[in-house]
Amino acid sequence: MADLTANFIGIKSPNPFWLASAPPTDKAYNVIRAFEAGWGGVVWKTLGEDGPPVVNVSGPRYDTLYGKDRSVIGLNNIELITDRPLETNLQEIAQVKRDWPDRAIVVSLMVPCEESAWKAILPKVEDTGADGIELNFGCPHGMSERGMGASVGQVPEYVEMVTAWCKHYSRLPVIVKLTPNITDIRHSARAAKRGGADAVSMINTINSIMSVDLNQLAITPTVGGKGTHGGYCGPAVKPIAMHMVADVARDPDCQGLPISAIGGISNWRDATEFMAIGASNVQVCTAAMTYGFKIIDDMVDGLSRFLDSKQMPSLDALVGAAVPSVTDWQYLNLNYVVKAQIDQDLCIKCGRCYIACEDTSHQAITATQVNGERHYEINDKECVGCNLCVSICPVEDCMSLRQLNSEVDTRTGKMVSGEYLNWTQHPNNPMS
Amino acid sequence: MKQVTTPNLLGATDNTPNEGISSVGGHAQFTEMHPPLDARSALVESDRCYFCFDAPCIEACPTGIDVPNFIRMISNHNPAGAAAVILQENIMGGTCARACPVETLCEQSCVRNKEGDKPIQIGLLQRYATDTAMAAGETFFTREPDSGYSIGIIGGGPAGLSCAHRLAMLGHQVVIYESRQKTGGLNEYGLAAYKMLDNFAQREVEYIMAIGNIDIRHGMQLGDNISLSEIQSAHDAVFLALGLGACNMIGLTGENSQGVQDAVDYIRQLRQAEDLSQLPVGSQVVVIGGGMTAIDIASQTRLLGAREVTIAYRRGAENMKASVKEQEFAQTHDVRIMHWAQPVKLLVEQQKVVGVEFKSTDPTANQENFVLQADMVFKAIGQLLEPIDANRNIQFELEAGRLRVDVERRTSQFGIWAGGDCISDGDDLTVSAVQDGKLAAQSIHKFLNGTRD
Ligand SMILES: Cc1cc2nc3c(=O)[nH]c(=O)nc-3n(C[C@H](O)[C@H](O)[C@H](O)COP(=O)(O)OP(=O)(O)OC[C@H]3O[C@@H](n4cnc5c(N)ncnc54)[C@H](O)[C@@H]3O)c2cc1C
Ligand SMILES: Cc1cc2nc3c(=O)[nH]c(=O)nc-3n(C[C@H](O)[C@H](O)[C@H](O)COP(=O)(O)O)c2cc1C
Numbered sequence: 035m036a037d038l039t040a041n042f043i044g045i046k047s048p049n050p051f052w053l054a055s056a057p058p059t060d061k062a063y064n065v066i067r068a069f070e071a072g073w074g075g076v077v078w079k080t081l082g083e084d085g086p087p088v089v090n091v092s093g094p095r096y097d098t099l100y101g102k103d104r105s106v107i108g109l110n111n112i113e114l115i116t117d118r119p120l121e122t123n124l125q126e127i128a129q130v131k132r133d134w135p136d137r138a139i140v141v142s143l144m145v146p147c148e149e150s151a152w153k154a155i156l157p158k159v160e161d162t163g164a165d166g167i168e169l170n171f172g173c174p175h176g177m178s179e180r181g182m183g184a185s186v187g188q189v190p191e192y193v194e195m196v197t198a199w200c201k202h203y204s205r206l207p208v209i210v211k212l213t214p215n216i217t218d219i220r221h222s223a224r225a226a227k228r229g230g231a232d233a234v235s236m237i238n239t240i241n242s243i244m245s246v247d248l249n250q251l252a253i254t255p256t257v258g259g260k261g262t263h264g265g266y267c268g269p270a271v272k273p274i275a276m277h278m279v280a281d282v283a284r285d286p287d288c289q290g291l292p293i294s295a296i297g298g299i300s301n302w303r304d305a306t307e308f309m310a311i312g313a314s315n316v317q318v319c320t321a322a323m324t325y326g327f328k329i330i331d332d333m334v335d336g337l338s339r340f341l342d343s344k345q346m347p348s349l350d351a352l353v354g355a356a357v358p359s360v361t362d363w364q365y366l367n368l369n370y371v372v373k374a375q376i377d378q379d380l381c382i383k384c385g386r387c388y389i390a391c392e393d394t395s396h397q398a399i400t401a402t403q404v405n406g407e408r409h410y411e412i413n414d415k416e417c418v419g420c421n422l423c424v425s426i427c428p429v430e431d432c433m434s435l436r437q438l439n440s441e442v443d444t445r446t447g448k449m450v451s452g453e454y455l456n457w458t459q460h461p462n463n464p465m466s
Numbered sequence: 467m468k469q470v471t472t473p474n475l476l477g478a479t480d481n482t483p484n485e486g487i488s489s490v491g492g493h494a495q496f497t498e499m500h501p502p503l504d505a506r507s508a509l510v511e512s513d514r515c516y517f518c519f520d521a522p523c524i525e526a527c528p529t530g531i532d533v534p535n536f537i538r539m540i541s542n543h544n545p546a547g548a549a550a551v552i553l554q555e556n557i558m559g560g561t562c563a564r565a566c567p568v569e570t571l572c573e574q575s576c577v578r579n580k581e582g583d584k585p586i587q588i589g590l591l592q593r594y595a596t597d598t599a600m601a602a603g604e605t606f607f608t609r610e611p612d613s614g615y616s617i618g619i620i621g622g623g624p625a626g627l628s629c630a631h632r633l634a635m636l637g638h639q640v641v642i643y644e645s646r647q648k649t650g651g652l653n654e655y656g657l658a659a660y661k662m663l664d665n666f667a668q669r670e671v672e673y674i675m676a677i678g679n680i681d682i683r684h685g686m687q688l689g690d691n692i693s694l695s696e697i698q699s700a701h702d703a704v705f706l707a708l709g710l711g712a713c714n715m716i717g718l719t720g721e722n723s724q725g726v727q728d729a730v731d732y733i734r735q736l737r738q739a740e741d742l743s744q745l746p747v748g749s750q751v752v753v754i755g756g757g758m759t760a761i762d763i764a765s766q767t768r769l770l771g772a773r774e775v776t777i778a779y780r781r782g783a784e785n786m787k788a789s790v791k792e793q794e795f796a797q798t799h800d801v802r803i804m805h806w807a808q809p810v811k812l813l814v815e816q817q818k819v820v821g822v823e824f825k826s827t828d829p830t831a832n833q834e835n836f837v838l839q840a841d842m843v844f845k846a847i848g849q850l851l852e853p854i855d856a857n858r859n860i861q862f863e864l865e866a867g868r869l870r871v872d873v874e875r876r877t878s879q880f881g882i883w884a885g886g887d888c889i890s891d892g893d894d895l896t897v898s899a900v901q902d903g904k905l906a907a908q909s910i911h912k913f914l915n916g917t918r919d
Contacts, residue, residue, distance in 0.1 A: 101513075102509055102510060102512070102513030102541060103509075103510050103513065104506075382577040382578070382580035382581050383518075383522070383577055383580065384516045384519070384577045385518050385519030385520055385521075386516060386517070386518065386519060388519055389519035389520075401519070401520070408520070408522070428516050429581060
């Protein structure tokens with residue numbers, strides 16, 4: 035089986051699967067259990083400056099977006115950074131690193147945006163023997179109101195400045211963890227790079243209000259009658275995280291800046307997708323909090339089998355393999371023409387494609403009766419190949435798109451050449 | 467006759483399958499055939515529905531319930547809305563959820579079957595919605611202002627009640643003439659006990675009657691203490707919903723001997739028994755017939771402790787009116803089903819039946835006659851329409867021995883509608899009787915408003 039050994043900015047781990055900084059990495063007990071289960075590394079739950087630790091609410095911290103079968107689609111939390119004394123955490127980090135030298139231990143940090151605060155904590159972390167630090171510029175609630183977390187991450191100049199302090203006062207590799215609560219994540223990533231970051235990790239949680247309890251007419255989780263926005267994570271955020279990872283991976287200004295991907299990774303497929311789109315390793319939080327550490331088995335096994343099936347000897351061949359497929363809309367080939375098609379043998383006659391197209395799209399599907407049975411057919415004259423019917427068809431492989439080649443598109447009456455023509459070259463584009 | 471009473475219903479003996487029986491208040495009772503879904507299972511099951519366009523299940527339902535819509539409401543935590551959708555088309559949605567042969571109706575048409583998957587459990591979801599709404603005391607219907615018209619209905623079964631309810635909604639006054647002491651027809655006296663637990667038939671009747679303006683007169687038997695012309699002159703329109711009263715005869719000598727019984731009569735006793743252990747049950751039971759009644763009586767007597775129960779049907783499995791699922795239900799309750807067996811002789815000793823002689827009707831086999839020993843023989847070979855007007859002053863057109871009606875359920879007699887088991891073309895199901903009642907009510911309403919086409 036393919037070798038999963040990972041080397042992320044000089045930090046080695048037996049596999050590229052780390053646990054993200056969060057409750058699963060809050061203390062030695064959890065981390066040891068994770069290592070026993072087979073996790074390659076952890077980013078220790080974020081440490082704050084020395085002194086009385088922060089205080090968490092004692093009411094509910096989480097709320098959940100469920101599927102109908104109560105599967106966890108999204109998780110929201112209002113937890114802060116570690117609420118245990120700094121010294122306790124540092125001692126435990128040192129001990130675990132000694133006992134598990136082959137695993138990666140990165141320490142997440144969040145202290146006030148003052149040089150002295152960073153200068154004070156960095157040597158203590160280095161003394162533990164940890165492999166690196168991750169700067170938590172992402173936490174969207176509780177800490178940002180105190181001038182930390184997302185409130186730093188949202189200002190590129192601060193990101194650059196703090197990163198530079200860390201590089202100055204510590205020899206440890208620096209990973210900058212980015213907040214998704216911005217309009218364009220590339221600005222934060224570029225700032226981290228300018229500050230000298232060894233890598234970026236993304237994403238932290240997304241500002242969210244999960245739901246309104248319709249009995250109490252109060253937002254959830256409700257703490258003594260009131261709630262506040264939290265941070266959203268879990269499977270639902272994966273598409274958002276993927277977009278951000280891809281944006282940084284293909285940004286010319288960020289070339290050479292490794293990415294540790296986080297956000298909704300639940301299994302080997304998610305992890306593999308993230309690596310293909312440019313991440314060098316991945317971090318997991320919600321999936322572990324949903325099922326426990328044992329999910330690592332599927333991740334390790336699935337990824338190595340995948341690499342084998344693609345004849346990729348190591349992770350290097352995978353990382354970034356899908357990046358060239360990402361482009362801007364204006365460069366998509368406008369002469370690539372597809373039409374929907376229905377495999378009548380697989381069709382179960384639910385009529386969903388028909389009603390979706392009829393009510394909400396292009397009226398390109400007909401509903402008739404053939405031999406007393408419902409029958410649905412694509413009308414190529416109207417079909418724009420939008421993929422809605424294929425997307426909502428409940429039967430796998432029943433509907434698909436067929437590419438037109440050297441034939442007339444009956445919708446436009448034009449011959450399909452397939453010859454590459456993008457918007458920048460298109461006659462309708464006033465700028466072309 | 468050797469009567470095996472069943473004092474030890476609740477204790478397992480070799481011959482007493484007792485998983486279908488439980489003790490309630492010290493009385494032996496049947497237990498649920500298909501346990502209801504709890505809220506969570508209902509959510510999960512409802513989420514499987516594809517919400518088809520122009521869904522085939524709607525078409526497959528004789529009452530045309532908008533199945534995808536009610537299922538979607540369940541999945542969105544709105545069981546009351548779901549119940550309203552169901553009851554709007556089928557006021558007996560509760561009974562139908564329990565008694566419909568869904569495997570040949572809505573669930574058979576489910577597109578999930580085409581995927582080789584299990585159909586959505588529409589029946590159980592319908593039950594979840596209607597039970598939840600009824601338990602919460604939710605009602606959905608109001609009466610329109612009084613029309614001043616009055617309609618006489620004969621028979622308080624599914625057809626009669628459905629018609630009455632719809633007419634009341636439309637603002638009319640209704641009188642139901644019912645020969646028995648309880649309302650509900652075969653819901654109360656006929657459906658298998660394990661489908662209708664906890665006095666459901668009566669609870670549903672109350673729920674339906676709560677609309678008001680429905681006056682039910684028990685003990686009024688058409689052709690006995692009241693005549694059709696009396697009813698006609700007292701009302702502006704008449705709906706006949708008297709089901710099938712008489713029982714078909716096998717046509718063999720000895721049909722009146724002890725131990726030979728009409729299945730429907732016996733089920734009626736069974737349904738009314740307070741304590742099932744007091745009911746006489748044979749030791750070797752032979753049921754003649756191949757429909758739902760045959761399945762029901764066989765399964766119920768077996769559950770009640772009969773040692774051997776055999777259904778003898780004169781044709782093959784595929785010809786049986788009982789669905790494959792129902793046949794399987796009986797078989798898993800240790801009932802033997804014998805096909806191609808036609809009774810030719812009842813064996814009687816001292817006026818008591820002791821067995822039945824059969825000849826084989828199997829066209830592929832050449833078998834000799836054989837005898838099944840029996841101390842109880844049930845006739846479950848269908849029922850007949852009783853004469854409606856004994857004096858024959860009012861003559862109805864019949865078809866296959868039942869009343870002929872048009873699509874609006876009008877009989878050949880002006881001002882008289884009919885529906886349920888007493889009409890021809892019916893499929894002898896509760897759900898169809900409900901639909902007949904609904905259609906007749908709509909037609910009567912149109913007629914009374916003078917917009918008759
Ligand atoms: C044993 C058995 C089991 C069945 N199981 C099922 C099942 O599981 N699922 C299913 O869908 N269907 C089942 N059926 C069929 C279903 O019960 C009937 O199709 C349905 O009840 C017909 O309704 P109805 O209103 O036409 O007649 P009924 O339910 O028979 O009601 C007729 C009413 O009219 C009254 N009446 C009769 N004569 C007179 C008179 N002369 N004067 C005044 N009142 C009168 C009766 O007392 C009765 O209340 C079963 C039938 C039987 C016999
Ligand atoms: C309860 C909880 C606490 C978290 N605490 C931290 C934290 O202290 N520091 C941090 O950098 N990220 C924290 N996170 C964010 C996670 O590390 C991760 O970025 C995010 O959950 C997205 O990954 P996921 O979709 O796999 O959960 C926390 C997340 C959760 C759910």
